[in-house]
Amino acid sequence: MTRKSALITGVGRTVGLGAGIARRLAVDGWDLALSYWHPYDQRVNGTTNPAxxxxxxxxxxxxxxxxxxxxxxxxxxxxxxGELVAAARMELGTLSGLVLSHAEGVDSGLLTTSVKSFDRHFAVNVRASWQLINAFALQCNDLGGAIVALTSDHTVNNLPYGASKGALDRIVLAAARELGDRRVSSNALNPGPVDTGWMTEEVRRDLTGRQPTGRLGTPADVAGVVAFLLSQDGRWVNGQLIKADGGFSA
Known part of the structure; x- marks a missing residue:
């Protein structure tokens, strides 16, 4: 039986969403290419030894x-x-899954965002995502594939991140129509607040109190939804902006 293979971006930390998704896909029988960028994890997440x-x-x-x-x-x-997709394909064969869990995410508002920060957010969150989708779709075979991009509706005091995620949503949803003849499904997934090490105790208490489930989401919760969307059973879900957030947005 031919094994499935996927490229997952943003897998730089063991507690992150990318790592959680990788664990679930490994259980489900996928071979995996994991992309990461150590300087980002050091600069933004304060990771002392990302390697x-x-x-x-x-x-x-x-x-x-x-x-x-x-x-x-x-x-x-x-x-x-393009280099990431080419390298992943060379080592693992034709990819049938693409998970975009990378992001540039540095909080700043309308009055405090610099042009440099704005441009970096759009380069990483929008331009790179479009290029990854492009390269992935071009290498798909007759069996097609599935794209899942993690998104967010956090915009207040988070201008460049929120605006770039909004642009990402439009690209991902457009792909559902434009890549349909290639048998590629494409969905955006908003997991709501997930504690991957960035929350303070105050933030954790506040967000937990706003969750109808009484708990915050975990990378495993998100990974289960991603795994379904990548599976053959999930391929009929296409062109959707899915909120799988435990009811946080209800």
């Missing part, structure tokens, strides 16, 4: 039966997206 985190994750996934390759790449560089 160790990626190296810790790989044997965990391999123990679940996956073939795993790690691909560093700065998605602010316009050459990187």
């Amino acid at each position: 160790a985190e990626v190296q810790e994750l790989i044997p965990e996934l391999e123990a679940l039966g996956s073939r795993v390759i790690a691909l560093p790449g700065d998605l602010e560089d316009s050459k990187t997206p």
Whole structure:
């Protein structure tokens, strides 16, 4: 039986959404290409040794039966997206899954955002995502594939991140129509607030109090939805902006 293979972006931390999705896909029998960029995790997440985190994750996934390759790449560089897809395909064969879980995310508002920050957010969150989708679709075979992009509706005091995620949504939903003849499904997934290490205790208490479930989402919660959308059973879901957030947005 031919194994499925997927490229997951933004897998730089063991507690992140990308890592959670990788774990679930490994259980489901996928081979995985993991992209990451250490300087971002150091600059934004304060990760002291990001290289160790990626190296810790790989044997965990391999123990679940996956073939795993790690691909560093700065998605602010316009050459990187095509190189990532090409490298993943060379090692794992034709890709049938693309998960966009990377993001540039630095809080700033309408009056405090710099042009440099604005441009970087759009380069990483929008331009690179479009290029990854483009390269992925072009390499798909007759069986097609599935795209899932993680999005957000956090915009207040978060101008460049929120605006770039809004642009990402439109690209992903357009892909559902434009790539339909290639048998490629494309959906955007908004998981709501998930504690991947960025929350303070005050933020955690506030968000938990606003959750009808009485708890915050976890990477495993998000991964289950992504795994379904990538599966053959989930392919009929197409062109949707899905809120799988435990009722946070209800």
